[in-house]
Amino acid sequence: MNYETIKLARQGHIAVLSFNRPEAMNALSTQMARELLAALEELEQDDDVFAAVLTAEGDRAFCVGADLKERKNMSKEEMKKQRALFVRAFSAVAMFPKPLVAAVNGFALGGGCEFALGCDFIVASENASFGLPEVGLAIIPGGGGTQLLPRIIGRNKAKELIFTGRRISAAEAYRLGLVNYVVPPAELMPKTMEIMAEIVKNGPIALRQAKRAINLGVELDLNTAFALEAECYNVCLATEDRDEGLRAFNEKRKPVYKNR
Numbered sequence: 732m733n734y735e736t737i738k739l740a741r742q743g744h745i746a747v748l749s750f751n752r753p754e755a756m757n758a759l760s761t762q763m764a765r766e767l768l769a770a771l772e773e774l775e776q777d778d779d780v781f782a783a784v785l786t787a788e789g790d791r792a793f794c795v796g797a798d799l800k801e802r803k804n805m806s807k808e809e810m811k812k813q814r815a816l817f818v819r820a821f822s823a824v825a826m827f828p829k830p831l832v833a834a835v836n837g838f839a840l841g842g843g844c845e846f847a848l849g850c851d852f853i854v855a856s857e858n859a860s861f862g863l864p865e866v867g868l869a870i871i872p873g874g875g876g877t878q879l880l881p882r883i884i885g886r887n888k889a890k891e892l893i894f895t896g897r898r899i900s901a902a903e904a905y906r907l908g909l910v911n912y913v914v915p916p917a918e919l920m921p922k923t924m925e926i927m928a929e930i931v932k933n934g935p936i937a938l939r940q941a942k943r944a945i946n947l948g949v950e951l952d953l954n955t956a957f958a959l960e961a962e963c964y965n966v967c968l969a970t971e972d973r974d975e976g977l978r979a980f981n982e983k984r985k986p987v988y989k990n991r
Contacts, residue, residue, distance in 0.1 A: 732773065734769070735762065737749065737770050744782070745780070748784065748786070750787040756791055756838065757843065758797065758799070759796060778990040782830035784834050784923055784927060785846065786919075787835075793836060794846055833854070834919055835910070838859075838860055841863060841872070844876065845863070852911045853910040855913050856901065856915065856918075858901070861904050862892070872893060876893065912926075971989065972989065975988060975989070
């Protein structure tokens with residue numbers, strides 16, 4: 732599929748998915764939400780893609796949230812339909828079954844911050860900034876921010892940031908545990924791809940099952956979580972990739988995984 736507001740590239744087993752509206756600071760439009768959904772579905776179905784990066788074109792912004800210029804002339808009914816589409820897009824990022832890492836440069840505000848929060852972890856450039864300013868527009872974060880941020884940095888600090896709408900720097904985001912790495916802007920993609928290379932050398936089915944076990948298990952009681960982990964482990968046990976991993980270990984060579 733050809734995309735206009737999204738760029739999609741593949742480097743081996745790594746996909747790089749980029750917001751591509753730099754002239755609008757990568758604000759989320761109706762078209763971009765639709766294309767993001769289509770691109771994520773394409774990557775989910777592509778067995779050659781083991782993991783993906785979510786990033787953005789341009790130096791100013793990762794994404795500044797909803798395109799309020801587009802929304803300005805919408806009727807209430809049109810806004811409700813767009814809102815439903817946006818919820819699907821945020822959910823598709825958060826529920827993407829393969830490892831998905833955000834590489835953030837510039838502003839990640841509102842929905843842009845929520846897209847980053849929905850990824851498995853964040854690599855940020857030194858000029859990145861994060862914020863959920865929705866209360867200043869008399870609404871609340873609606874792309875998962877009220878649920879994801881407390882789970883990542885703790886309830887009370889999340890309340891402070893959401894209630895004030897305050898922006899924080901990449902350095903503060905790192906101190907809070909919101910991002911995993913902060914690097915100079917020129918090193919953002921090289922560092923991210925270095926991490927991705929470490930990820931995709933591993934079994935793709937195992938990566939998906941590990942993500943599933945972590946994401947679902949973290950909210951369960953420990954006994955139920957152990958049962959979930961055992962279920963996810965057993966999925967891996969029955970795969971050809973698991974057999975290849977054992978063979979490669981015993982033959983002292985790198986495994987060649989085929990996602991089956």
